[in-house]
Amino acid sequence: xxxxxxxxxxxLRGVAAGGVLLCHFAQYSPHSTVTTVLGLPLRAGxxxxxxxxxxxxxxPFAAAIVNGTALPATGRYLVRRARRIAPAYVAWVLLxxxxxxxxxxxxLHDAPFGYQHDAxxxxxxxxxxxxxxxxxxxxxxxxAWSLAIEAAFY
Numbered sequence: 001x002x003x004x005x006x007x008x009x010x011x012l013r014g015v016a017a018g019g020v021l022l023c024h025f026a027q028y029s030p031h032s033t034v035t036t037v038l039g040l041p042l043r044a045g046x047x048x049x050x051x052x053x054x055x056x057x058x059x060p061f062a063a064a065i066v067n068g069t070a071l072p073a074t075g076r077y078l079v080r081r082a083r084r085i086a087p088a089y090v091a092w093v094l095l096x097x098x099x100x101x102x103x104x105x106x107x108l109h110d111a112p113f114g115y116q117h118d119a120x121x122x123x124x125x126x127x128x129x130x131x132x133x134x135x136x137x138x139x140x141x142x143x144a145w146s147l148a149i150e151a152a153f154y
Contacts, residue, residue, distance in 0.1 A: 006059075013052045019045015024143055050146070089147065093125050096141055104142050116140070 023046055064071045097103040097116035103125075104113060116122055116139070124130045125140030128148040138145070 006056075009052060009056065013049065013056070016045045016049035016052060020049050020143075085147065089144070090126055093122065093140055093144070097122050097125070103140050104138055 023043055060072045063069075093103075101115040102113055103116040105116070116125075121130075121136050121139050124133060124136040125144065128144070128151045130136040130139050131145050131148040132152075
């Protein structure tokens, strides 16, 4: 099956992704001026990115319904998404948790960031279920909450 491109969406999604990166930079910046000046306007990049991503993910299913054709194979779709996201995500979680000492600690711990030594917490982060357990909520890589929510909607 050949994937049809929608002209202009990829560029707009790239701009939105840049807004997401800058928004997270502003969020974690120690400079309050950066957070104040960039934080709110760049927050729109987060919403735009989510909206465009949802549209692009749902579009093949909506097109099949409108055209009266078979829905895309869900299993193949999920496998492709996992192959695309999982390798980099697993590497990044392990690097941040075990090597860089920059993982967000669960809220029950004293330190907000540091090395993650609890295999259960790292496992929750890797399986994208950290948001659904109070003992691991917000652990690992902060922005990964969105991947956990995306996985739940699959």
